[in-house]
Amino acid sequence: MNTAETADRQDVLLQVRDLRTQFRTPLGMLRAVDGVSFDLAAGETFGIVGESGSGKSVLVRTIMNLLPSNAHVPSSGKVLYRGQNVHTLSPLDAKHFWGPEMAMVFQDPMTALNPVKKVGEHLTESMRYHLKVSRKVAASRALSLMREVGIPEPERRLEQYPHELSGGMRQRVVIAMALACEPKLLIADEPTTALDVTVQRQILDLLVRLQADRDMAMILISHDLGVVSGVSDRVAVMYGGHFLEVADTRELFTHVHHPYTEALLRSMPRLELPTGVRLSAIAGRPPDMTAPPPGCRFAARCEYAQHDCEAAIPSLRPGPEPTHLFRCLFPLRIADDGSAVTTDPASDTQQVTA
Amino acid sequence: MAGIGTAHLRDADDRVLVRVENLVVEFPAKGGQKVQAVSDISFDILDGETLGMVGESGCGKSTTGRAMLQLPPPTSGSVRLDDVELTALSGDDLRKIRPKLQMIFQDPISSLNERRTVYDVVSEGLKIWDWPSADIPRRVSELLEAVGLDPQAVKDRYPRSFSGGQCQRICIARALVLDPKVVICDEPVSALDVSVQAQILNLLRDMRERYGVTLVFITHDLGVVKNISDRIIVMYLGRICEVATPDDLFATPAHPYTRLLMESVPRIETDGPDEERQALPPAELPSPMNPPSGCRFRTRCEFKQEICETTIPELVEVTPGHFTACHFPVLDDPIPLR
Ligand SMILES: Nc1ncnc2c1ncn2[C@@H]1O[C@H](COP(=O)(O)OP(=O)(O)O)[C@@H](O)[C@H]1O
Ligand SMILES: Nc1ncnc2c1ncn2[C@@H]1O[C@H](COP(=O)(O)OP(=O)(O)O)[C@@H](O)[C@H]1O
Numbered sequence: 246m247n248t249a250e251t252a253d254r255q256d257v258l259l260q261v262r263d264l265r266t267q268f269r270t271p272l273g274m275l276r277a278v279d280g281v282s283f284d285l286a287a288g289e290t291f292g293i294v295g296e297s298g299s300g301k302s303v304l305v306r307t308i309m310n311l312l313p314s315n316a317h318v319p320s321s322g323k324v325l326y327r328g329q330n331v332h333t334l335s336p337l338d339a340k341h342f343w344g345p346e347m348a349m350v351f352q353d354p355m356t357a358l359n360p361v362k363k364v365g366e367h368l369t370e371s372m373r374y375h376l377k378v379s380r381k382v383a384a385s386r387a388l389s390l391m392r393e394v395g396i397p398e399p400e401r402r403l404e405q406y407p408h409e410l411s412g413g414m415r416q417r418v419v420i421a422m423a424l425a426c427e428p429k430l431l432i433a434d435e436p437t438t439a440l441d442v443t444v445q446r447q448i449l450d451l452l453v454r455l456q457a458d459r460d461m462a463m464i465l466i467s468h469d470l471g472v473v474s475g476v477s478d479r480v481a482v483m484y485g486g487h488f489l490e491v492a493d494t495r496e497l498f499t500h501v502h503h504p505y506t507e508a509l510l511r512s513m514p515r516l517e518l519p520t521g522v523r524l525s526a527i528a529g530r531p532p533d534m535t536a537p538p539p540g541c542r543f544a545a546r547c548e549y550a551q552h553d554c555e556a557a558i559p560s561l562r563p564g565p566e567p568t569h570l571f572r573c574l575f576p577l578r579i580a581d582d583g584s585a586v587t588t589d590p591a592s593d594t595q596q597v598t599a
Numbered sequence: 600m601a602g603i604g605t606a607h608l609r610d611a612d613d614r615v616l617v618r619v620e621n622l623v624v625e626f627p628a629k630g631g632q633k634v635q636a637v638s639d640i641s642f643d644i645l646d647g648e649t650l651g652m653v654g655e656s657g658c659g660k661s662t663t664g665r666a667m668l669q670l671p672p673p674t675s676g677s678v679r680l681d682d683v684e685l686t687a688l689s690g691d692d693l694r695k696i697r698p699k700l701q702m703i704f705q706d707p708i709s710s711l712n713e714r715r716t717v718y719d720v721v722s723e724g725l726k727i728w729d730w731p732s733a734d735i736p737r738r739v740s741e742l743l744e745a746v747g748l749d750p751q752a753v754k755d756r757y758p759r760s761f762s763g764g765q766c767q768r769i770c771i772a773r774a775l776v777l778d779p780k781v782v783i784c785d786e787p788v789s790a791l792d793v794s795v796q797a798q799i800l801n802l803l804r805d806m807r808e809r810y811g812v813t814l815v816f817i818t819h820d821l822g823v824v825k826n827i828s829d830r831i832i833v834m835y836l837g838r839i840c841e842v843a844t845p846d847d848l849f850a851t852p853a854h855p856y857t858r859l860l861m862e863s864v865p866r867i868e869t870d871g872p873d874e875e876r877q878a879l880p881p882a883e884l885p886s887p888m889n890p891p892s893g894c895r896f897r898t899r900c901e902f903k904q905e906i907c908e909t910t911i912p913e914l915v916e917v918t919p920g921h922f923t924a925c926h927f928p929v930l931d932d933p934i935p936l937r
């Protein structure tokens with residue numbers, strides 16, 4: 246089976262198997278997530294990067310079982326949390342699941358905040374519900390959570406309403422809310438995309454620290470390779486509803502095998518590029534997922550594509566490094582003898598993996 | 600007035616196309632307060648130059664761009680295009696100068712009228728400016744082709760059938776059709792995916808060469824501003840912190856705010872998460888209604904001294920062509936770009 250399983254990793258928390266999510270739309274069935282498999286170990290941070298529409302948000306919403314009514318998830322796809330199928334939980338069990346087991350942080354903190362409730366109430370409410378703690382205990386834990394997420398003057402802030410806080414402070418509150426019931430898995434979907442770069446840096450630093458302190462697993466989604474690389478142990482590159490490449494962070498960036506990953510890196514106006522260079526844009530646009538092509542989803546935009554690429558979807562297979570998987574018939578940086586070719590820092594590809 | 604200085608303005612040789620001096624823009628706010636959006640900034644732009652303007656949201660970039668177009672006219676200060684003082688123009692005179700100054704916005708889809716075809720959108724300016732109607736179709740086709748669209752295939756279509764990147768191409772065609780001198784691009788690639796962003800940056804570069812147009816490029820993205828600009832202004836809370844060429848700015852950033860910005864940009868970390876990283880302390884942006892006295896960045900600055908509170912720092916030249924407004928600039932201490 247084509248999976249990003251990591252069977253040798255102990256303590257698997259989450260297993261996702263051949264997950265597919267489809268939407269009924271006026272233009273036909275849209276295959277938003279189309280065959281995603283991976284394992285997540287306890288305490289691990291898994292980054293998912295991809296352009297808009299590639300299926301990142303729908304994937305994590307499917308994992309969280311938070312889909313709108315026009316969504317269809319074929320039962321062949323599975324999300325197992327400690328062996329338990331998340332999609333067959335009763336509504337009551339599901340309620341006890343979110344919070345103490347999995348929690349989520351979204352791009353716009355206001356979606357998680359009620360404008361007429363004080364910050365403190367947001368924090369104590371779920372603790373009282375899930376952890377059945379007294380008002381007093383909840384209040385003192387709220388205060389320590391506020392400190393943990395680095396909010397200055399936490400006593401005063403607890404008494405404020407969301408609109409009285411800056412965007413960065415709101416996102417800290419939402420993170421504190423997500424942490425309130427000590428989840429084993431935190432899913433963060435573009436948590437810094439709406440924030441300014443200095444605030445983004447603070448939130449990313451915070452997530453890295455919290456994840457390490459609490460030994461919590463994390464799935465971090467971003468459209469920015471820089472953001473995921475600095476936070477993740479392992480990175481998946483998503484395109485057209487599934488993963489095109491998955492590897493440990495260092496391995497991925499030192500031996501980029503998939504042409505799409507390389508093309509993404511080359512199109513970024515990275516600070517380390519010389520001034521005024523012409524960027525390598527990727528021509529064309531992503532596939533229409535109501536009628537995806539039968540072959541590789543990237544073939545139409547790929548400079549290395551051959552005839553065979555259009556016949557069938559390439560399987561997600563390992564290269565020289567067994568945990569480095571890619572979905573490509575003509576991968577980059579694999580020598581004839583099957584060994585990996587490290588990017589030569591002196592060559593032109595320095596721009597890619599320098 | 601204790602301004603932040605004009606040392607960085609270039610001698611009034613004939614290559615200076617735009618000169619903005621002591622620009623102030625204030626907006627009325629509740630309780631008789633004022634939003635000090637732009638507080639006494641000056642800069643010039645040479646003919647054909649691309650001026651990058653970078654800083655975080657709320658620092659006054661869009662307000663500056665719009666004030667150059669007199670949308671709305673600034674509270675005080677001067678904006679000169681060639682030898683024309685734009686702030687002194689009104690009514691018809693201002694209208695007549697409009698074609699020379701065009702603007703492109705962040706959200707290409709909503710800046711196009713959904714009921715008008717591509718042809719209508721691009722030809723509108725030509726009709727308003729009384730181009731001979733026989734010449735209009737040819738000019739529209741020329742522009743559409745220049746921005747990488749097939750005129751025959753797109754001219755009768757409506758914006759909603761295009762992607763964000765294609766809509767931005769249409770906006771660029773519309774902005775260039777009247778042969779403007781200056782195009783102010785306000786976050787033109789910020790809403791686009793990185794692969795499309797590269798297409799549009801390359802296109803703007805080509806248009807600059809082909810039509811000799813002068814660009815003001817506003818963005819919050821340091822990588823983008825480094826890539827496209829000839830000269831960069833870094834702004835913070837309505838003031839200029841630093842002015843330099845991209846090479847100088849990013850090799851030896853002198854203002855602590857520029858350095859903070861650079862250090863905040865997420866780079867590709869091939870080694871994965873760095874748990875030892877020194878986390879930045881949370882910092883709040885002061886209110887533009889009540890900005891800090893002296894240096895506006897001082898409330899977040901690690902080098903702050905008493906003088907920073909009492910005296911507004913003026914732009915001074917730290918190395919040739921590199922200016923910074925800081926009492927304690929960081930000299931000759933590069934931030935490694937790896
Ligand atoms: N509720 C929905 N109904 C129909 N299509 C949807 C819905 N939600 C998402 N989609 C489509 O699913 C695809 C994947 O979307 P999404 O996961 O949000 O992308 P990403 O988060 O990677 O930008 C897109 O084509 C999007 O338009
Ligand atoms: N029309 C307006 N009325 C009141 N305040 C405004 C108006 N436009 C902008 N501002 C304020 O002026 C400051 C600068 O805004 P802006 O120029 O949009 O910044 P930037 O483009 O750098 O994000 C901000 O504090 C903003 O809230």
Ligand SMILES: [Mg+2]
Pocket residue numbers: 301302303435
């Ligand atoms: Mg999304």
Ligand SMILES: [Mg+2]
Pocket residue numbers: 660661662785
């Ligand atoms: Mg703006």
